[in-house]
Amino acid sequence: MIVCVCRRVSDREITRHARAGMGFDEIQWELGVATQCGRCENCARDLVAQCNAASPVAALRNESTLACACAQGGSCACAA
Ligand code: FES
Numbered sequence: 001m002i003v004c005v006c007r008r009v010s011d012r013e014i015t016r017h018a019r020a021g022m023g024f025d026e027i028q029w030e031l032g033v034a035t036q037c038g039r040c041e042n043c044a045r046d047l048v049a050q051c052n053a054a055s056p057v058a059a060l061r062n063e064s065t066l067a068c069a070c071a072q073g074g075s076c077a078c079a080a
Pocket of ligand 1: 003004006007035036038
């Protein structure tokens with residue numbers, strides 16, 4: 001699903017970066033999400049927060065090998 005229409009950024013791209021431990025600001029810089037009209041910002045922030053909450057160690061370590069809870073059979077809105 002496209003989250004950011006202006007920059008054509010999908011939920012998968014956002015969650016992939018979030019699972020790698022990136023925060024919203026880093027993802028915004030990397031992908032350009034929420035840099036034009038801004039309507040997608042809340043949705044993008046929610047995705048990042050849910051992934052980071054599911055894998056707080058990954059968020060702290062900035063590791064790309066740890067996955068969000070949805071990839072481990074848990075529940076998460078990331079729907080990877
Ligand atoms: S929809 Fe993301 S900046 Fe417009």
